Amino acid sequence: MEQPRPPATSTSTSTTLFFSLLLLLLLLLFFPLPSLSSFLPSDSFLLSCGSSSPSLLLSSNRRFLPDSSFHIPPHSTSLANPSPSPPSPLHRTARVFLSPSSYSFPLLSPSSPHFLRLHFLPFLSLSSALFNVSLATTPLLSLFSAFQDATFEFFLVPNSHVLHLSFLPADSSSFAFVNAIELFSLPDDLISDAFVSLVPSSAAPLTSHLLETLHRVNVGGPVVTLANDTLWRIWIPDTNFVISPSDGKAIAFPGILKYPDGGATRETAPESVYGTARVMNRGNFSKSSSPANKFNISWVFPVSSSVNGYLVRLHFCDIVSIALNELYFDVYINGHSAYQDLDLSAQASYSLASPYYIDFVVGQFNNSSGSIRVSVGPSERSLPWKINAILNGVEIMKIRGVFSSTNINRRKKDVGIVVGLIMGSLFLIFGLVGLVLTWCRWKRWRNTRTQLQQAVTWSSLPALTGNSYSRTTELTIVSQVSNQNLLLRISFSEILLATNNFNESAQIGSGGFGKVYRGMLRDGTKVAVKRSVRGSQQGHGEFRTEIEVLSKIRHRHLVSLIGFCDEHSEMILVYEFMDKGPLRDHLYGLNCPPLSWKQRLEICIGAARGLHYLHTGSAEGIIHRDVKSSNILLDENYTAKVADFGLSKLGCQNSQSNVSTGVKGSFGYLDPEYFKTQQLTDKSDVYSFGVVLLEVMCARPVIDQSLPWEQVNLAEWAMQWQKKGLIERIIDPSLKGNIRRSLLRKFGETVEKCLAQYGIDRPTMGDVLWKLEYILQLQEKAVHQESYGSSSSSVPLVVSSSVINGSNGSTSESNVGTSEVKAS
Template sequence: MGCFKFDLFIWVLSLLCLGLLCSGFVPADNYLIDCGSLANTTVGNRVFLADNLASKYLSSPKDVVANVSLKPITSFDDSPLYQTARIFPESSKYTFSISHSGRHWIRLYFYPFVFGSYDLSKAKFSISAQNFALLTDFSVQNTTLKEFSVNVTSDSLVITFTPSSNSFAFLNAIEVVSVPDQLITDDVSSGSEKFQGLMNQALETAWRVNMGGPIVSFENDTLWRTWVPDQSFLVNENLAKDFSNIAAVKYDVGLATEDIAPQTVYGTLTEMNSADNPNSNFNVTWEFTVDPGFQYLVRFHFCDVVSKSLNQLYFNVYVDSSNVAPDLDLSTMTINKLAVPYYLDIVTASIVRNKLRISIGPSAVNNAYPNAILNGLEIMKMNNSAGSLSGTNSVSFSNSSSKSNVGVIVGASVGSFIAVALAGVLFVLCRRRKRLADQGHSKTWSPFSMNGTNSHTMGSKYSYGTTASAASNYSYRFPFGVVQEATNNFDESWVIGIGGFGKVYKGTLNDGTKVAVKRGNPRSQQGLAEFRTEIEMLSQFRHRHLVSLIGYCDDKNEMILIYEYMENGTLKGHLYGSGHPSLSWKQRLEICIGSARGLHYLHTGYAKAVIHRDVKSANILLDENLMAKVADFGLSKTGPEIDQTHVSTAVKGSFGYLDPEYFRRQQLTEKSDVYSFGVVLFEVLCARPVIDPSLPREMVNLAEWAMKWQKKGQLEQIIDSTLAGKIRPDSLRKFGETAEKCLADYGVDRPSMGDVLWNLEYALQLQETEIPGDAEENSTNMIGELSPQINNYSNVDTNDSAVQFEVSSVDDLSGVSMSKVFSQLVKSEGR
């Protein structure tokens, strides 16, 4: 009998606990106002206060009460809440007393109709609350419900409506309702780390979706939320199937409650359509439109009402390409219980494109049968660092396709964002370029950057669910989590180079684009100044032979630069020490020519010359076609003014490549780059390090050793053995003379990069085509004599008569027919 009483007590206690869990939330603050209405309005089981009774909450110098007759109410879209409105021609405020501090819903109802001279579809206005910008220059085209939540810590909440210039604001209905304290907590992941400060964030609901089930109306949700079906978001519906077992759902103490999501959400799900194939291996994916430029809180709802036993279902959960819950076992998360609701929160990094993908897929752990499930999903936009949830370019996304989807609360349209944002960036760039031209130097770091001449798609496996992708030439500021994900958390096995600034990692963006990620070493002697210089320089220039900067990261005191990935690494790596196949002489000449083009552009392509200051084979990178691009502009410096001959500055550069005149006098000119490039030319020819202490004393310094052989006319004695017998003598002679001129002791005796470029082109022609005439005549010191004709060859048109005159003049100078040479040189792209 005692045992029976005890069992009865446990049964009653269980019912009481279940009753407490399912009783629903009673908000401490519950303001519901039907704006413009003369009487209270009942919607479901809720009563919205008549506007005249709620006037005590409103402070408005001038407003208009608008009424309109709609068709009979047949859906939420036709709710009586949308039959009236309050119009604000001037800034107005609602002030609500708060009895219980904490997070509160702010729901704003909009329906644009015509009332007298007011066409509400033409209204444009901003809304702020609790120091957050909820909407900025907002306009409404269709029935729209905007849902926000803010953490109110004061005894009042003020919501301000501010019309845009020559416009007005309006509102059909408003809710300010307390949110359960346990609904949003700081116990949230941001990848491998905990995200801190979520309680201080304002949130806007972008999507709230019931996977595998029908629409769940606000009347069937304890917090008056609407959940929409997931079918329209599926990327491939054939890979997914629905499952429903609502009666099986059992809320458990300490886990998800009915306030987190209703039973109808946890009892339905979408799962893999494996078709009884134990070898199925695919993901089920949903795609959502989101507003770029913000972080998002993504909440996953799970309830295993599918499995027949514990530890049967293992699967992976992805936000974009990031696996945010690898090998998830729900029975472990619910303390060895099936059909118990569980939710997982993830905070993304800042999103830079307008699509967010959510995927589930099978796990190979324990040879589990391939399946994966998702019951519900919420995506909430978080305010940015400026306290905004909107931004000046955000436009409301509303229900324009189906009346049944009026409860969908979605993100902002991206079209106008991109157009206005690009226009803004172009304006900044133009202003900055003009300022640089006027002042010769920018003292303000404005790291808007432009990529190379080819448009790049920039994307990233953005950490924990963020994707970057923008088909434009503009660089972006990447969050640290993004870079972590792209580099597999800076995996040491992904290191592709180490320099004075730090390590360089190979990375992969979300759309498959490969990048090189240079991470500054805090103990490095190169620091913030080099970091800024690199961004500033690459934001000014675009050239096919300069490495493009895709973006940068300065989060968490990091200094990270993200470049286009150069498939074939450094020129140095192809010359010695890395085991790459030997380059042919033609390939080496073309690499030298490409590098010279990049440097020539730096020296001449802008209002003032830019001096690289660190020209070396390790800073010449090769793409998949072995096209050369100059990299690493951290030491670069703008050249002297027109009335000056040099820039006085501390000596910087790499040992072995350093201009001795610059070292002695600390006077920098473009000719310092020319000297360094001359060392690179000998490095290319001899395929050995520029400084090698292991060699005999006379051979340690490559430049000195090679110059001795060049002056003896026996350069062929020291060339790379793989090139022996493969270089035509005339080509080698011209190449050697060019390198020798570059290494002249005094800068005034060295050629310009334009002259060097011409001679390298000529050396390539001599290698490919024998030109009749005396070899000595062909190899005369053309460097100084030809500069007036070729310094600006990259900008001339081959059809221009002046160009034809120059060609004939060169023919006269050389004494041989060189039209074949110049037919290539005068083209803007060269060979």
């Protein structure tokens, strides 16, 4: 009997449903929707001001709409940046206000904290703008004038359904401007009123204040870019803030972090912050004055004045312990005990590798020095074999005045209706969101791919995904340095062979750029290979600068660049190998035999020659900007060579010229005038070199927290003795009895001039070089006379200064028989 067939309509419907599900599965497989665990702000305004078309910020994959599509304040105009390659797509245009103007933002979540970020880049004549910025009735910026790229970040709880951002020119002859505006809501628990107060509590809760971001630091880890933070924040490394790097060591956690319920979240700080840290370097036995090797790791963060104080948020995650209740440590802020016997496993739901943070409110009286010092160290409860301390991240925000807004709680009765309408609308459009996002993502991917294909037809570099170091970034590097230095390019395979596949046993150092390895090329040349951390924006800048600087200059007292590699998304620099390593290791910290006074003078002279050549050996001049004893390397003959040009700046034709730049350098060596004015000159290098001269004379770190407070800063402490005329009391004990007092006095006077408060009062590097060579010749003459028992002064002294266009040649204060200046 013939079996009855199912209805044709059922078969058709089943087949259609099957293929529809299959198509949806394929779409989700190739174009996955954003993770549901990612934070989605209910309020989000991303404006590219003055632009006529949207701007796509690839670093965070966000689309900024032109402010013309939102609202154009009256009496304003747009201005286009003539530069073909601005620092960011957000800097291509600006909105200029000729009279008081404001943007009005309608908010759906006024009771939630919000994040406001303002972008300024003064192109064309915008640097002459002078204006105020306010949010509702609360001032944000007063008499602000942008001289360079500037970004400001604020946290606030609006408590109003409409938020007004106003720009007010300072007077009728001035104007205001802005390049881009970001305003979006945050998780409700990101900022709370639960904190540890180190000052008398304010009457107003913390959430009622306006908070301004000053520092956001990833301790012990690399830079965290916008793409790797769910709230699109940037976290910078702590290398410029840690006082004594040898006190701590950076670590990274290879496992999976466990975010506790009701505690820290991925929005509090990303996993890349909690997964890295700096812990005590318990192998650092240079702290002989600290019993049982107990000492603190400290960081110093510069801050401006504020009558309301600062919010200091410290991020912790125990990624070092192997058992609960194993790690106890203390926390100090500006020398005050902020938290004792901190046990992270007990605080973070009794689990390891679990993120945790503590908020501290620090008052104005705590930062009279213009900085905030954060320290962590072992607790009294620490077991002798478990002594340690850890810190993963630091955020510092200025607590501004109480935020006030018009329309507070206005239309509160309509909240229920608004929420109901929103929820209903969300359910109705939820089914369409997936398809729209998929289509937009596919279209953006196709357009981006087309643009990249057009841009890279001449390049063989592979594309990168998964971090902010994009193919576009690589093309920028290649176009600026590689095409001019093809002879310096070394293949990645050659570097792998030279370093035995970057064998850890060949590692000889590490820094903010990356790790350094010992290697040997196939022709037998010994080299030092510096490999950048992948995806590091700091590495990108240093890589380009090192090649630009070292490909232009050659000098006996500058470390030579042998080559570089930019294959396979790598940034690798190859230098000549310096057998004796950094000068710092020969002064303190390692078991190296002490250097003689003559050796030290010769090393200082060599370094001074290298720096003097940097300042005067080219038409535009070069400022090193990171002179320190660890960046002065010694070869097998103890010949000094200056190294590490990643922070260098071009443009110091003479001592009067200056370069406006963000402050960079190493704590303890930093020129105080540069720190205050952000105006960089070659005299900033002279100051740093003066600190190095003190290290050479005293054989101790420039910052040593284990010493009494008046001795912590070497420069300040030594200058006190110099002014008393008793500098010999603090010199390296191994030098006592080996230096004539008159020579030591001249050396101290040279240092004192280098450390003058203002650059105009400091000598040039050529003058410093001349002084050091003169001191060396007097030293050699004294040794010669003592060896032969003669007191005759008939032997002429020859000042061979290797000076290029710098030495004043003055011999009036010396009894020099012959003065000769040789050019190298």
